[in-house]
Amino acid sequence: MKPFLIGTVWLYFAALLIGPIAYLSVQSFGEGVSAFWAEITTPEAVHGFVLTAEITAIVLTVNVVFGTITALVLARQRFVGQTVLSGIIDLPFAVSPVIAGFMLILLFGPETILGTMLGAAGIKVLFALPAMVLATLFVTFPFVVRELTPLLQTIGTEGEEAARTLGANEWQVFLKVTLPSLRWGLIYGATLTAARAIGEFGAVLVVSGNILMLTQTATLHIYQSYVDFNYTAANAVAFTLLAVSFGILALLEIAKARAAAVLQA
Amino acid sequence: MRSRRVIQLALRSAAVGYVVCLILLPLSALGREALVAGPGRFVEDVTQPQALAALTLTLETALITTVIHAVLGTISAVVLVRYEFPGKWFLNALVDLPFAIPTLVAGLMIAAIYGPTGVLGAWLQDRGLAILYEKPGIVLAMLFVTMPFTIRALQPVLIELEREPEEAAFTLGASPWTTFWTVTVPSVLPGLLTGVFLTFVRALGEFGAIVIVAGNIPMKTQVASVYVYGEIESYNPRGATSVSIAILAVSFLALVLLERLTRPPGERMPALLRPRGRAPMTVAS
Amino acid sequence: MKGRISLSRIAGRVSVGLLLLLLPAVPISAEDARELILAAYSVPKEAYERKIIPAFQRYWKQRTGQTVRVRSSYGASGAQARAILGGFEADVAALSLESDLDQIAKAGAISHDWRKGPHGGVITTSVVAFGTRKGNPKGIATWEDLARPGVEVLYPNPKTSGGAMWDIVAIYGAGLKLWAQQVGPGRSADGAAAEAYAAGLLKRIQRNVKVMDKSGRESVTTFERGIGDVIVTYENELLPRVWSGRPYEIIVPSETLLIENPVAVVDRHVDRHKVRDVAEAFVAFLHSDEAQAAFAELGFRPVNQAATVRARGAFPRPANLFTIADLGGWDAVRARLFGPQGLWTKTVEELARDG
Numbered sequence: 001m002k003p004f005l006i007g008t009v010w011l012y013f014a015a016l017l018i019g020p021i022a023y024l025s026v027q028s029f030g031e032g033v034s035a036f037w038a039e040i041t042t043p044e045a046v047h048g049f050v051l052t053a054e055i056t057a058i059v060l061t062v063n064v065v066f067g068t069i070t071a072l073v074l075a076r077q078r079f080v081g082q083t084v085l086s087g088i089i090d091l092p093f094a095v096s097p098v099i100a101g102f103m104l105i106l107l108f109g110p111e112t113i114l115g116t117m118l119g120a121a122g123i124k125v126l127f128a129l130p131a132m133v134l135a136t137l138f139v140t141f142p143f144v145v146r147e148l149t150p151l152l153q154t155i156g157t158e159g160e161e162a163a164r165t166l167g168a169n170e171w172q173v174f175l176k177v178t179l180p181s182l183r184w185g186l187i188y189g190a191t192l193t194a195a196r197a198i199g200e201f202g203a204v205l206v207v208s209g210n211i212l213m214l215t216q217t218a219t220l221h222i223y224q225s226y227v228d229f230n231y232t233a234a235n236a237v238a239f240t241l242l243a244v245s246f247g248i249l250a251l252l253e254i255a256k257a258r259a260a261a262v263l264q265a
Numbered sequence: 266m267r268s269r270r271v272i273q274l275a276l277r278s279a280a281v282g283y284v285v286c287l288i289l290l291p292l293s294a295l296g297r298e299a300l301v302a303g304p305g306r307f308v309e310d311v312t313q314p315q316a317l318a319a320l321t322l323t324l325e326t327a328l329i330t331t332v333i334h335a336v337l338g339t340i341s342a343v344v345l346v347r348y349e350f351p352g353k354w355f356l357n358a359l360v361d362l363p364f365a366i367p368t369l370v371a372g373l374m375i376a377a378i379y380g381p382t383g384v385l386g387a388w389l390q391d392r393g394l395a396i397l398y399e400k401p402g403i404v405l406a407m408l409f410v411t412m413p414f415t416i417r418a419l420q421p422v423l424i425e426l427e428r429e430p431e432e433a434a435f436t437l438g439a440s441p442w443t444t445f446w447t448v449t450v451p452s453v454l455p456g457l458l459t460g461v462f463l464t465f466v467r468a469l470g471e472f473g474a475i476v477i478v479a480g481n482i483p484m485k486t487q488v489a490s491v492y493v494y495g496e497i498e499s500y501n502p503r504g505a506t507s508v509s510i511a512i513l514a515v516s517f518l519a520l521v522l523l524e525r526l527t528r529p530p531g532e533r534m535p536a537l538l539r540p541r542g543r544a545p546m547t548v549a550s
Numbered sequence: 551m552k553g554r555i556s557l558s559r560i561a562g563r564v565s566v567g568l569l570l571l572l573l574p575a576v577p578i579s580a581e582d583a584r585e586l587i588l589a590a591y592s593v594p595k596e597a598y599e600r601k602i603i604p605a606f607q608r609y610w611k612q613r614t615g616q617t618v619r620v621r622s623s624y625g626a627s628g629a630q631a632r633a634i635l636g637g638f639e640a641d642v643a644a645l646s647l648e649s650d651l652d653q654i655a656k657a658g659a660i661s662h663d664w665r666k667g668p669h670g671g672v673i674t675t676s677v678v679a680f681g682t683r684k685g686n687p688k689g690i691a692t693w694e695d696l697a698r699p700g701v702e703v704l705y706p707n708p709k710t711s712g713g714a715m716w717d718i719v720a721i722y723g724a725g726l727k728l729w730a731q732q733v734g735p736g737r738s739a740d741g742a743a744a745e746a747y748a749a750g751l752l753k754r755i756q757r758n759v760k761v762m763d764k765s766g767r768e769s770v771t772t773f774e775r776g777i778g779d780v781i782v783t784y785e786n787e788l789l790p791r792v793w794s795g796r797p798y799e800i801i802v803p804s805e806t807l808l809i810e811n812p813v814a815v816v817d818r819h820v821d822r823h824k825v826r827d828v829a830e831a832f833v834a835f836l837h838s839d840e841a842q843a844a845f846a847e848l849g850f851r852p853v854n855q856a857a858t859v860r861a862r863g864a865f866p867r868p869a870n871l872f873t874i875a876d877l878g879g880w881d882a883v884r885a886r887l888f889g890p891q892g893l894w895t896k897t898v899e900e901l902a903r904d905g
Contacts, residue, residue, distance in 0.1 A: 094516035245365030484902030495709030
C-alpha cells in the first residue's frame with residue numbers, strides 16, 4: 001500500500017508541477033548559459049528585478065504587521081461581524097487579477113473623488129508605484145492571516161493569561177509569549193507573501209501602465225519579452241524568479257527540519 | 266483591565282480599518298459600478314447567453330478541480346506527513362511553488378507540455394485526448410494554481426493528530442482503509458474542508474493561466490474571468506462588473522460556509538447569544 | 551529561549567534594506583531634459599525603440615540643444631486607450647485603430663481634430679493577410695478557403711483585440727465584395743442578400759476557429775507553436791517573422807481591408823507637462839523619411855510617398871482593397887458587427903447552439 005501511495009503522489013506532482021518546471025528549466029538554458037546570463041542582465045531585466053524587490057519589501061512589511069494584528073483580532077476576540085470579516089479575508093484569492101486592477105482604476109481614476117483629491121495634492125497613485133503596491137498588497141493579504149489564525153487558536157491563551165497574572169503588560173505578553181510561539185507560522189506566512197508578491201502579474205499589468213524602465217516589474221518584463229518573440233529572455237527571467245522563490249521555500253523547509261531536530265534532541 | 270480593553274479595541278480598529286480600506290472599498294467600487302443602472306440590468310448582464318455560459322463553465326471546471334484535489338491532495342498530505350522517503354523535502358518545497366509562479370508562466374509551461382505539439386500533448390492527442398483549448402486544459406490550469414491549498418491545509422492538522430484513536434481502531438481489528446474513513450478523516454475534517462473550499466474559490470477566480478491554455482471561444486471554452494476581461498476591453502464595464510460580482514458572491518458564500526463549518530468546537534453560538542462569563546474552549550495543543 | 555529571533559534587529563535590517571532599495575528610484579533630474587511619454591500599441595515597438603526614438607532624440611538635440619527622455623509603454627491598443635482614460639498621462643498616443651483615439655477624444659483628453667494632420671493622422675498602413683505553413687499545404691488562396699471543413703483558422707478575440715476587429719471586418723467586407731462579384735453589376739444593389747452572404751461566410755470561418763487569443767501578437771505566438779493551419783492577421787505581423795527565417799507563407803487575398811494606424815498628441819497631458827512642442831515635433835517626425843523607412847523595415851506599409859516607392863517591391867497591391875470608410879466608418883461597423891445584436895455576436899451564439 002505504502003509504495004503505491006508514494007508512487008501516486010510522485011506521479012501527481014510530476015504531471016502537474018515537476019514536468020512543467022523541468023521543461024521551463026531546460027528551455028531557459030536552451031541557448032546556453034551565456035545567453036541566459038545575457039538576458040537576465042539587460043537593463044530592462046535588472047530594472048524589473050529591482051522594482052519587484054522594492055514592491056515585495058514594502059508589501060512584506062505592511063502585510064506582516066497588519067496580518068498579525070488581524071489574526072490576533074480574529075483569534076483572540078469575539079465581536080459582531082467576525083464571521084463576515086473572516087469571509088472577506090480570503091476573498092482576494094477569488095478575485096481575478098484583471099478585476100483587482102480594474103477595481104483600483106474604479107477607485108482612483110481621474111473621475112473619482114479619491115483620484116481628484118490625490119491628483120490635486122500631486123500624488124500619483126495609478127500608473128505609478130503606489131497602485132502597484134496596493135494591487136500586490138491586495139493579492140497577498142490572506143497569507144499571513146491564514147497561517148497565524150489557526151495557530152493562535154491551537155496555542156490557546158493559557159500562556160498569555162499566565163503572563164498577565166504575573167504582571168506583564170499587553171506589549172510584553174505579545175513580545176515574550178505570543179510572538180515566539182508564532183515564529184514559524186510568521187516566517188512561513190511571510191515567505192508565502194514574498195513568493196506571491198514576486199509572481200504577481202495580472203493586476204500589476206493593468207495598474208502599472210507597463211512603462212519601460214519605469215513601471216515594469218520582472219513579471220511584466222517576462223510578458224513583454226514573450227510578446228516581442230524573445231522567448232530566451234522570457235524563459236530566463238521566469239526561471240530566475242522561480243529559482244529565487246524555490247530557494248526561499250527550500251531554505252524554509254530545511255530550517256524547519258533543523259528546528260524540529262533540535263526540539264527532539 | 267481597562268487598558269487591555271483599549272488595546273483590544275485599538276487592534277480591532279486597525280485590523281477592520283485595514284481590511285475595509287484594502288478589500289471592501291475596492292469591492293464596493295465594483296459593486297457600485299455593477300448596480301449603476303439598477304438591479305434589473307444586473308440580472309440582465311448576468312443572464313446574457315455568453316455570460317451564463319461562462320459562469321456555468323467556470324463553476325463546472327472549478328468543481329472538477331476541487332474533487333480531484335480533495336482526493337489526491339489528501340493522499341499527498343498523508344504521505345508527506347506519515348511516511349519518510351527519499352526526496353520528501355523536495356516535494357514539500359515544491360508544494361508552495363504555484364503561489365510564486367506568475368500565472369502567465371504557468372499557462373505557458375502547461376501549453377508547452379500539453380499542447381498539440383508538446384511533449385505529452387502530442388502523445389495524448391494521438392490517443393484521442395485533446396487537453397489544450399478544450400475543457401481538460403482549463404481544469405489542468407486550475408489544478409496547477411490551486412495545488413497547494415488542500416495539502417497545506419491538511420498537513421498541520423495531520424501533524425497535530427493524536428495517533429491513539431487510530432491505533433485503538435487497529436487493535437480492535439479495523440483495516441487501514443476503514444480506519445482512515447471512520448477515524449482519520451473525521452478528525453481532519455476542518456483542515457480538509459478549508460483546503461477544499463479555498464481550492465474552489467481560487468479556481469473560480471483564475472485568469473492568467475487559463476487564458477493561455479483555453480480556446481476562449483465564447484459559450485464553449487470561455488470562463489467567467491476571460492468573459493469579464495473581454496467586456497472590460499470592449500467598453501462594457503457594467504457587464505464585466507456584474508459577472509465579477511456574481512462570482513465573488515459565490516466565493517463569499519462559500520467562505521462564510523467554511524467559517525461556520527470549521528469554527529473550533531464549543532463556539533457554535535454567535536457571540537451575542539453566548540452566556541456571559543464563560544470563557545471559550547480552546548483546542549488543546 | 552534558545553535561538554529566539556530579535557524582532558528589533560529584524561526591523562532595523564528591513565528598514566535599512568528598504569531605504570537602500572528605494573534610493574535608486576529617486577530620479578536625478580537633468581537641467582535641460584524634457585520628458586515625453588509615449589503610449590503605443592505593441593506591434594511597432596522595435597521600430598520605435600531601436601530606430602525612431604533614438605533618431606528623434608538626435609534630431610531634437612540638434613535643433614534645440616535639449617535632451618529628450620522618452621518614456622514608452624507598449625500594449626494592446628484598446629488597453630492603452632483605456633489606460634489613458636483611466637489616468638495614464640501619455641503625451642503621444644500611437645494606436646492601432648482610429649476608434650481607440652476617438653474614445654480618448656470623447657473623454658476630452660484630445661481636443662484637436664487629429665484627422666486634419668498630414669495623411670489624415672495616419673502614420674502606417676497594412677492589410678489583413680493570411681499566414682500559412684511553408685508550402686501552403688492546404689492551398690489557401692481566398693476567404694472561401696478559410697471556410698472549408700478541416701481547415702483550422704486562427705485569429706484573436708475581437709472583444710479584446712483591435713487586430714481581431716480588423717480581421718473580422720475584413721471577412722465581412724470581403725464577403726460583401728465576393729457576393730457582388732458573383733452576382734455581377736446588375737444585382738449588387740441588393741443589400742440584404744449581400745449581408746446574408748457575408749454573415750454566412752463569417753459563420754463558416756468562425757466555425758473553424760478553435761482558439762481565440764486575447765491579442766494579435768499572442769495569436770501569432772500560438773501559430774508559431776504549431777497550432778492552426780492559417781492565421782488571419784496584419785501583414786506587418788507576418789512579414790518580419792518571415793524575413794527572420796520563420797517557415798511561413800504570406801498570402802494577401804485580393805479582397806481585403808486596408809488597416810490604418812493613427813497617432814495623435816494628447817492635448818490635456820502635453821499642456822499639463824508643458825511638452826507640446828516636443829510632442830508635436832515627434833508626431834511630425836513620424837511622417838519623415840527616416841521614421842517611415844524604419845516602419846517599412848518592420849513590414850508596415852509607409853504612408854510617406856518616397857518610402858512607398860522604395861518599398862514597393864515588398865508590398866503586393868490587392869486588387870479589391872477596401873477601407874473602413876467604405877463600410878461606413880468604425881462606429882457603424884462596430885455596432886453592426888460587435889454590438890449586442892451584432893453579426894459576430896449572433897454568429898458565435900448560433901455556433902454554440904449548433905453544438
